[in-house]
Amino acid sequence: MxxxxxxxxxxxxxxxxxxxxxxxxxxxxxxxxxxxxxxxxxxxxxxxxxxxxxxxxxxxxxxxxxxxxxxxxxxxxxxxxxxxxxxxxxxxxxxxxxxxxxxxxxxxxxxxxxxxxxxxxxxxxxxxxxxxxxxxxxxxxxxxxxxxxxxxxxVRLGIKFQFVGQCLRCPYAGAFGHGGVALSGERQAICPDCGHGFPVQLLSSEGTKPDVKIVHDPITAAWRRRGVMTPDKAAPVADQAGLAKLPVRHAALPVVPPTLPQAESASFDPQVPLKRYGGTQCITPENPRLTQFLEAAIAQAYSLDPTPPACPRCASRRTYLCPPSSQTQAAPQFACRGCGRRYTRLTGTPLVTILRKDALACLPPPVVATAAHARRHGTPWLVGEGGDGLDSQVPRLAAAA
Incomplete structure (x- = not known):
């Protein structure tokens, strides 16, 4: 059968x-x-x-x-x-x-x-x-x-399949492992020989769906457990299988170039040297508007607000706050139900690597105030005393401020 x-x-x-x-x-x-x-x-x-x-x-x-x-x-x-x-x-x-x-x-x-x-x-x-x-x-x-x-x-319950084709990098031909979903929404296939991953659409010609092969059927173990796997019964794993639906590639979002302000001659002082030569010091006056803008942007990026933002990977709003027991960073972590990715408000920004102890001391006072406020109210995302998070930096930063 x-x-x-x-x-x-x-x-x-x-x-x-x-x-x-x-x-x-x-x-x-x-x-x-x-x-x-x-x-x-x-x-x-x-x-x-x-x-x-x-x-x-x-x-x-x-x-x-x-x-x-x-x-x-x-x-x-x-x-x-x-x-x-x-x-x-x-x-x-x-x-x-x-x-x-x-x-x-x-x-x-x-x-x-x-x-x-x-x-x-x-x-x-x-x-x-x-x-x-x-x-x-x-x-x-x-x-x-x-x-x-x-x-x-x-019937598809418990039946496992794999994509079949020719690897694009090595001469391997056969079944490929599953590699998850790429940022573009395409399902990935992994070559078991070279480990190269690529979209499954590349396993077939344009306009056709790739071939699949059934690699596991639980009915085999059930028959063997019942003692009915006799030679007159054919293997229940069917070789004939196909794909009813493939994920489509998401269109890339248009990249809008940033709008740069017009350079004004009054913003530059020709008397200030561009480099430091000899004993001449390069002293540049502070721009209060730029400082205020950067402080507000950094404080928003390091905010401890539990309201989940949109996913930076797929822009989905189906996001939620990760439980405190699974937090691994000083900033609150969120998860996306659409693509399954974990992220923080720093993800996708130049501040994503500024979570080290030596870098936190250079942050502006609004970040220090935010961390101190969270410590007073017992925010669960801050690392405990002696950790690597903002909590361990508050006394030193406050004293420096």
Missing amino acids: TSSPSGHHRQFDATLPLNTRHMAYPDSEDRELTAYLEGLLLAYHSLSPTPVPPCPACGSHNTRYHCRPHGVVLLPLFQCRDCKRYYNRRSGTPLAFLRHAKKMPAFIRLLSQQISMEEAQLRLRMDYAGVANWLARFRELLLLHDPSGKWEAR
């Missing part, structure tokens, strides 16, 4: 996440497959005495209705007059001896979703072996009622 006996392709969506490290799995349920399986489930768990199914042991139609459901028997019982066996509608089918029937509707909705077995295990509150056994049973049920494999090819 194969996964796709008639050559139906199992379609994967490359825009969906492979794990929940950066974002949760979105809903990718196939409503048609769910409705088809719910109809089969209702037929097998029907409480009606008619129609009487044939005997699953001898195949005889000389059967009768035996008893209705009660406290011990949950489904109607039937009896074969030829072999004298008692059975119900689930006897002799892939659903035989499966418990926790109340969880089956929720499991059916997960069959078509491109999620991991561990995620299904958490949602159903079942162990891994139980989820794998149910997956194998329901896929056998689909092939029993549809030998063409049309409906079974829509």
Whole structure:
């Protein structure tokens, strides 16, 4: 028995996440497959005495209705007059001896979703072996009622795939590892030989989708655990698979050149030397407007306000403040639900490297005042006494100011 006996392709969506490290799995349920399986489930768990199914042991139609459901028997019982066996509608089918029937509707909705077995295990509150056994049973049920494999090819739960092609740097040809999502929104592929990463669109010609290969199918382990992996059964890992959707490349945002002010002759003093020669000192008067502007900009960048700003990578507003237990810097850290990146208000600015002890002493007084205010109010993002954050610099900076 194969996964796709008639050559139906199992379609994967490359825009969906492979794990929940950066974002949760979105809903990718196939409503048609769910409705088809719910109809089969209702037929097998029907409480009606008619129609009487044939005997699953001898195949005889000389059967009768035996008893209705009660406290011990949950489904109607039937009896074969030829072999004298008692059975119900689930006897002799892939659903035989499966418990926790109340969880089956929720499991059916997960069959078509491109999620991991561990995620299904958490949602159903079942162990891994139980989820794998149910997956194998329901896929056998689909092939029993549809030998063409049309409906079974829509099952994606727990099935892992990789992109296949030719490496652009080395002569390797085969399956590539997953490299996440680039800044442009394209999914990356990693060569297992040279480690080179590039967009998966480069694995195929322009206008076509790259080939994929199924590298793991949990039904194999489920059959082996049940002891039914016999030589007459073909490997359930289907070679025929394709991509239903690829992430599109985001258009680059136009770079607007900064507007420079017009140079005024009054802003320069021709009497001040440009360099220091001999005993002449290069003394330049301070520009109060420039100093005030820089102090305000630096104070805003080092602000301890917990309100999350937009993501500097994807400009998404779906951001949140990281919990205090996971803070690794003196400035408050935020996370983006869109691209999964962590960042601070300093990310993407020239001040991103000015978090060292020796550099903090050169910051203007507004930053010192902000740090002192946060220390008085017990802000949880500041590093403790003796650390590398702003908290350990407040006494020295205040004394210097």
